[in-house]
Amino acid sequence: MKICIDAGHGGKTPGAQGKKTLEKYINLELALKLRDELVKNGIEVIMTRTTDVYIELKERCDIANKNKCDYFISIHCNSFTDTSVSGTETYYYNGSKEGMELARAIQNAAVQYSKNKDRGIKTASYYVLVYTAMPAVLLETAFISNENEENMLMDKTWQEGFVKNISSAILNYLGIKPNDGTIPEEPGSSGRELSDEDRQKAIEELERMLELMTQSVNKLKDIIR
Numbered sequence: 671m672k673i674c675i676d677a678g679h680g681g682k683t684p685g686a687q688g689k690k691t692l693e694k695y696i697n698l699e700l701a702l703k704l705r706d707e708l709v710k711n712g713i714e715v716i717m718t719r720t721t722d723v724y725i726e727l728k729e730r731c732d733i734a735n736k737n738k739c740d741y742f743i744s745i746h747c748n749s750f751t752d753t754s755v756s757g758t759e760t761y762y763y764n765g766s767k768e769g770m771e772l773a774r775a776i777q778n779a780a781v782q783y784s785k786n787k788d789r790g791i792k793t794a795s796y797y798v799l800v801y802t803a804m805p806a807v808l809l810e811t812a813f814i815s816n817e818n819e820e821n822m823l824m825d826k827t828w829q830e831g832f833v834k835n836i837s838s839a840i841l842n843y844l845g846i847k848p849n850d851g852t853i854p855e856e857p858g859s860s861g862r863e864l865s866d867e868d869r870q871k872a873i874e875e876l877e878r879m880l881e882l883m884t885q886s887v888n889k890l891k892d893i894i895r
């Protein structure tokens with residue numbers, strides 16, 4: 671399973687501007703955290719950028735397509751002239767059933783964690799949704815133009831919880847059991863040490879089986895003779 675994560679904007683294209691920060695920084699912070707969560711769960715992640723650099727939209731799609739990624743997730747912050755406008759919305763390409771399902775899973779997880787206004791899932795012909803060969807979604811995490819949401823987006827603890835919830839939703843959508851940090855049992859192992867009593871019982875059981883087998887072999891010998 672290979673997922674391409676796209677941190678929107680970067681370098682000379684800052685994206686939307688908040689009072690204290692720029693969209694490109696928030697997008698990258700969230701994208702890197704989402705990468706770490708997914709990698710922890712055994713998913714291969716391809717990033718369109720890991721630093722504050724300018725990357726053309728075409729190149730972002732090329733990266734996902736050349737790497738034959740299974741899904742493409744673009745992370746953005748929303749903005750509007752009316753600073754009271756707030757909430758979260760997720761876009762997918764019209765007609766992509768998988769894109770719609772993934773968008774719904776991510777949208778629900780984002781809103782569940784942030785308690786932001788649920789602006790729903792929507793279709794759009796954004797470049798990265800159109801020119802990626804795999805199901806693609808674009809998450810508008812929150813409005814950077816809204817002071818409350820900008821503060822929330824900048825909060826590192828909030829970022830971690832938000833991304834974790836989204837990662838869980840993606841894993842759930844993919845049917846992958848989240849790795850909760852416990853070491854998985856090796857196949858065939860009982861996962862525990864045998865007590866002396868259990869060991870003694872196992873030996874007795876083996877001896878009993880061996881005796882039964884010996885009896886059977888002797889019976890067969892009698893028949894053959």
Ligand SMILES: [Zn+2]
Nearest residue numbers: 678685746747
């Ligand atoms: Zn953006």
